[in-house]
Amino acid sequence: MSQPSINLHGAVDLSALARPAQPGPAAPAAPGGPATEAPIxxxxxxxxxxxxxxxxxxxxxxxxxxxxxxxxxxxxxxxxxxxxxxxxxxxxxxxxxxxxxxxxxxxxxxxxxxxxxxxxxxxxxxxxxxxxxxxxxxxxxxxxxxxxxxxxxxxGGAPEEEAAEPEPVEPPLPPLHAEALDAIEREDYEAAADAYRRALKENPADHEATAALAQVELIMRTASAGGLQAVTAAADSPLTDVGAHLAAADAEVAAGQHAAAFDRLLAVVRATAGDDREEVRKRLVEYFEIVGTADPAVADARRNLASALY
CATH class of the missing domain: 3.40.30.10 (Glutaredoxin)
Structure with missing residues (x-):
């Protein structure tokens, strides 16, 4: 996936401003169907x-x-x-x-x-x-x-004569991807991760499954980590405290603070060696999948990671 991938749970709470109805399982909708009455x-x-x-x-x-x-x-x-x-x-x-x-x-x-x-x-x-x-x-x-x-x-989109023309219908999701999304809808992230892992076992080159699995695993890790409190907790930790800084970086990525997470883990890579360094390198690569190459911070972090490793 060459585009920036996104954490489906975002980083803020809109409940104080709006209380939308709870959505049911996501059902594929065909593009070109009846438009909602709203301007662009x-x-x-x-x-x-x-x-x-x-x-x-x-x-x-x-x-x-x-x-x-x-x-x-x-x-x-x-x-x-x-x-x-x-x-x-x-x-x-x-x-x-x-x-x-x-x-x-x-x-x-x-x-x-x-x-x-x-x-x-x-x-x-x-x-x-x-x-x-x-x-x-x-x-x-x-x-x-x-x-x-x-x-x-x-x-408020296309003119009527254009809107009337049929548009190509997007192909359905692969079965394991659909299974994973159903699991995400009911917040069963373990099941979603299992479905994506099975998709990767069938097709190791499934880049969409790789990125989606990284997102789901991030959601599971941050669910019990106290959010950005992990950043505060890591403030006085040495760079060799890999666990503290991985938790803080997870919180930063979940909050959309991608560059901060990259900089944190790059510093840990430079300060560690062996299995610790490899664990941090793998986490950075997962972040690159989640954020996507359209974010300029990813290209910078990739170059800095290569420099730190070699």
Whole structure:
């Protein structure tokens, strides 16, 4: 998988702003079906945010948190959203008028862009991305959304004569991938991991299964690790305390702090040897699969890892 892969559980809690209905098992939806009545790009406030989260059950949603003092919303993102013809809904949030939304997304800089799929937030990036990298990120959002059964469109997309033309139907997921996603929906991550491992046993070159297994294992490791408290716990630990720094790096990746996790484990690689170093190297490679090559931090970390090892 050449695109950035994403932790399905995101890094923030939207429950204070919206309470969407609990989704059932993800059912594949055919692209080109009836569109949801919604524009491609819309301004969203705290009063309308619940509808936006509910829309994410049917259509992938990309949220751009912007501010007037930082040159306003991105015109490049709006252009790309229009080019995609309604395959995702772009929700723009003014941080000045909707601070509670910004707080829920843990916004530290503007612009911040986050996706929502089936009510789950997915941290994407901060700052301005060039159009080619932006498209790579959005392709990954659409891929993850499709795996979750969210393939609807919004009605403000393609012109009627284009929308009427049948589009190719995406092939169904391989059986073991579908089994894994069903397990994820019911939060049985052990079963999901087992399904992905069996998929890899059948086809060791199944890159999608490799990346998805890494994500599921990250979810299982961080479920009982106390979140970002692991980062605090590792603050005074020597670099040779591999367990403490692996737990802290897991928490950072789950929170979307990819560069911090890479830097942490690269420092541990340089400070260790033998089995400890190999364990950390393998964890870094898993992170590269999870984050994906579209994130510039991955390319930098790969080069630094090679330098540290050789």
């Amino acid at each position: 790009v819309a301004e969203v406030t705290e009063a309308t945010f619940q509808q936006t989260v509910e829309l994410s059950m049917r259509v992938p949603v990309v949220v751009e948190v912007w501010a007037s003092y930082a040159q306003g919303p991105s015109q490049v993102l709006a252009k790309v959203a229009t080019d995609y013809g309604g395959r995702f809904h772009l929700a723009r949030v003014d941080v000045d008028t909707s601070p509670q939304i910004a707080q829920a997304f843990q916004v530290q800089a503007v612009p911040t862009v986050v996706a929502i799929v089936r009510g789950q937030p997915i941290p994407l990036y901060q700052g301005d991305y060039p159009e080619d990298q932006l498209r790579a990120v959005l392709e990954e959002v659409l891929r993850v959304a499709a795996q979750a059964g969210v393939t609807g469109t919004v009605s």
